Amino acid sequence: MNEDYYELLGVSRDASVEDIKKAYKKLARSLHPDVNPDPEAQEKFKHVSQAYQTLSNPDKRRQYDMGGRTGGGFPGGFPGGGQAFDFGDIFEMFTGGGMRGRAQGPVPRQRRGGDILRRTQIDLRDVVFGAEREISFRTAALCERCHGACAEPGTSPVTCTQCSGSGHVQRVQQSLLGQMMTVAPCPACGGHGDIIETPCTGCSGQGRVPTERTVTVKIPSGVENGTRIQLRGEGEVGQAGGPSGDLFVELSVAPHHVFVREGDDLVTRLEIPMTAAALGASIPLETFDGMQSVDIPAGSQPEDEIVLAGLGVTPLRRERRGAIRVELDVEVPTKLSDEERDLLEQLARIRGEEKPAAQRARRAGKGVFGKLRDRLRDL
DSSP, rough: OOOOHHHHHHHOOOHHHHHHHHHHHHHHHHTTTTTTOOOHHHHHHHHHHHHHHTTTTTHHHHHHHHTTOOOBTTTTTBOOOOSOOOTHHHHHHHTTTTTTOOOOOOOOOOOOOEEEEEEEEEEHHOOOOEEEEEEEEEEEEEOOOTTTTTTTTTTTEEEEETTTTTEEEEEEEETTTTEEEEEETTTTTTSSSOSSSOOOOTTTTTTTEEEEEEEEEEEEEEOOOOOEEEEEEEEEEOOOOOOOOEEEEEEEEESSSSOETTEEEEEEEEEEEEHHHHOOOOEEETTTEEEEEEETTTOOOTOOEEEETTTTTOTTTTOOOOEEEEEEEOOOOOOHHHHHHHHHHHHHHHHSSSSSSOOOOOOOOOOOOHHHHHHHHHH
16 A cells, blocks of 8 residues: 555644654544454554654654654554564653653652641731731651651651553553553552551551641731631641642731721721811820821811821821821711700801701712721621
C-alpha cells in the first residue's frame, strides 16, 4: 500500500513535528484497536502509525522526502522490518503517560502539612491601634519519640525486596498490539522503596501526633473586616516530619456602640439640643484616645459635620491617622412647659417668625439616620 504519508496524516509537507503529532493523535483516537474493532480501521491504523513513525523522526523524514525507504517496521510481524515502533507513545498520548507509566524513583514519605484556618473577633479599638491575640487550635506536631522517622527508635526502614528499593514494579501485559511493559507503584511498599517493619509506637508510624497549640498573632492597625493574616509554617507538621503548612487567621470586627468606620475615619452622631445649636457649646466625647471636646459653633444646623483630626484609624503600613467625624443631630423638643412656650413665642415675635413666610423648597436628601443605616448595612 503506497500512500503519501503526509496525505495519510492530513498534514502539509512543511508541517512541524508538533502538527504531525497532533494529527496522528486525532487519528489514533478513532482507529486504535482498543477503541475501534473494525478490521479496516485496524489496517489503516497500521499505516497511520508507520506514517507517524517516519515523519516524526527527522532523519527518517528527510530520507522519505528524498524518495528512499525508511526501514520503519511494526512489532509482532508487521511488514517493513527494522526499528520497532514504540507503541507506548500512543498510550502516553491517550493518558498523559498514565497507562504505561515511567519510573521516577521512590516516592518520599515526607509530605507537606495541611494549612489551618481559624477565625477570631476583634474590637474596633484593635483596628485603630493594632493588637495581639492568642489563637488556640488543634493541629499535628512532630513526634517527639521518632522525630519524624516513623520507625521505632533503634530501628530503621528496610529496603523493599519486591521492588529492590526502586518503589516501582514492571508488569508485562498482553494486548491486541502484543506484549506491553507497564510500570506501577510497588504494592508492597506503596512506592516508597522501603518498608517500616517496626512503626513508632508514639505516632503509629506517621511521624507526627495530634496536639493543641496556642500562638500569638500580631494584628496590624487598619485591617478590614474579613482580613486574613498568614503565619507561614504555623500549620500542621507534614507526614514523616515533612514541612509544616501555614496558619491563616481570619478577622471579624465587632460593631462598636458609638463609632462606625468609614475608610480611615470614624463617624458618629451627636444629638444636641436646639439651644446648643443656636448658641454654640462644647460637649465632651469619649474616644479611643480618651475624652475629647467637641466645639459646636453657634448657628450649627442638622447634619453639619465637625472633624476631630488625627483620632481615627491608622492605615496599614502608614502612620498618619484618619479623623473622627461628628455629625450633628439637632433635637427639637416635643413637649414644652408653659414657661418654655412663652419664651419661644417671645423669640418668634422678636425674630418676626410668629407667622413664618413661605420658605424656598429644596430637594430632600438622606438624613443622618439614613446615612448611618447605609453604613451599618455595609458592615
